[in-house]
Amino acid sequence: xxxxxxxxxxxxxxxxxxxxxxxFSLFRKKIKSKRLQAFFDYIPYxxxxxxxxxxxxxxxxxxxxxxxxxxxxxFLSYKNKSLLFVAIGTVIAAFVGGFIPF
Amino acid sequence: xxxxxxxxxxxxxxxxxLAIGLGxxxxxxxFGIMAVSSGLTWWQAVIISxxxxxxxxxxxxxxxxxxxxxxIEMFLSQLVINIRYSxxxxxxxxxxxxxxxxxxxxxxxYGITDEIFGVAMAADHDVGRRYFAGLMTLPILGWxxxxxxxxxxxSILPENLTVALAIGIYGMFVAxxxxxxxxxxxxxxxxxxxxxxxxxxxxxxxxxxxSGGFAAIVSAVLASAIGxxxxxxxDIDDKEAV
Numbered sequence: 001x002x003x004x005x006x007x008x009x010x011x012x013x014x015x016x017x018x019x020x021x022x023x024f025s026l027f028r029k030k031i032k033s034k035r036l037q038a039f040f041d042y043i044p045y046x047x048x049x050x051x052x053x054x055x056x057x058x059x060x061x062x063x064x065x066x067x068x069x070x071x072x073x074x075f076l077s078y079k080n081k082s083l084l085f086v087a088i089g090t091v092i093a094a095f096v097g098g099f100i101p102f
Numbered sequence: 103x104x105x106x107x108x109x110x111x112x113x114x115x116x117x118x119x120l121a122i123g124l125g126x127x128x129x130x131x132x133f134g135i136m137a138v139s140s141g142l143t144w145w146q147a148v149i150i151s152x153x154x155x156x157x158x159x160x161x162x163x164x165x166x167x168x169x170x171x172x173x174i175e176m177f178l179s180q181l182v183i184n185i186r187y188s189x190x191x192x193x194x195x196x197x198x199x200x201x202x203x204x205x206x207x208x209x210x211x212y213g214i215t216d217e218i219f220g221v222a223m224a225a226d227h228d229v230g231r232r233y234f235a236g237l238m239t240l241p242i243l244g245w246x247x248x249x250x251x252x253x254x255x256x257s258i259l260p261e262n263l264t265v266a267l268a269i270g271i272y273g274m275f276v277a278x279x280x281x282x283x284x285x286x287x288x289x290x291x292x293x294x295x296x297x298x299x300x301x302x303x304x305x306x307x308x309x310x311x312x313s314g315g316f317a318a319i320v321s322a323v324l325a326s327a328i329g330x331x332x333x334x335x336x337d338i339d340d341k342e343a344v
Contacts, residue, residue: 009149016155016156016180019187023188023189025207041335042288042326042330049322051322065265073272077280090274095262
């Protein structure tokens with residue numbers, strides 16, 4: 001991955017940087033369209049969701065690790081626990097789940 | 103605005119960034135672990151963090167690197183995942199004072215993240231370039247340091263532990279989405295649609311040409327676009343940034 005790493009990184013950095021710096025430098029108007037505004041509101045949550053499901057189920061040592069990790073993450077988040085608390089709970093659940101023989 | 107000059111010092115911004123910097127430590131720790139368990143070296147993980155300063159975009163980016171995805175895929179994933187920063191940049195550009203000239207904007211624009219934006223917008227004064235530069239200092243440091251710690255630890259610990267630790271970042275994603283979806287029905291609807299599309303793309307053989315990275319983008323754009331069409335924003339007060 002070593003050679004292609006820099007090319008990947010360049011595309012990644014340029015895209016992310018320009019998305020921030022171009023509008024910050026050039027734009028002066030507010031976005032008025034309610035639909036566009038809603039799209040911008042929804043996109044972060046939709047992205048985080050579709051990056052997590054179903055990837056989380058396949059990112060453990062076995063399927064159980066992912067399932068248990070996800071269940072605990074859902075439960076603790078529902079209880080409005082902090083990011084760090086939820087992360088630790090998820091990790092412990094995934095670690096324990098990894099020992100369940102399939 | 104009597105003490106405007108006092109509000110816009112580097113030191114004031116620096117202090118206001120402390121809580122964000124601490125919060126970033128744990129998220130980037132998970133990212134560091136995840137990056138090395140995907141096959142990157144510790145220094146690659148650190149370079150990615152210091153140059154990108156964004157969580158979901160970096161996770162997706164590392165996924166694409168690990169799967170040897172295309173550059174188009176990399177570009178599109180970063181565009182879709184991070185496009186919200188454009189909106190924040192536009193909002194923030196209305197709240198900066200005259201010290202924020204073009205070169206400052208071009209440099210400091212790099213530091214627009216969900217949390218830095220949130221604090222800057224909540225400030226009871228216009229945002230000057232010194233304040234904003236101070237505000238992003240500790241978050242950048244926290245983000246980079248956390249990545250370093252996670253990546254180094256991830257290289258030392260046994261595999262079953264690092265794999266479990268790498269799942270932590272998904273747990274954090276759940277912790278960001280679920281509490282908001284619980285309160286906001288429109289976001290809940292979009293989230294459920296995103297899950298539905300993601301599952302369809304993953305399990306229906308017809309869509310097997312879409313890689314994991316693309317699948318997430320397509321699902322998110324579809325869900326958000328349909329959501330925006332059937333549920334446009336009617337009140338600004340229930341708008342929440344991540």
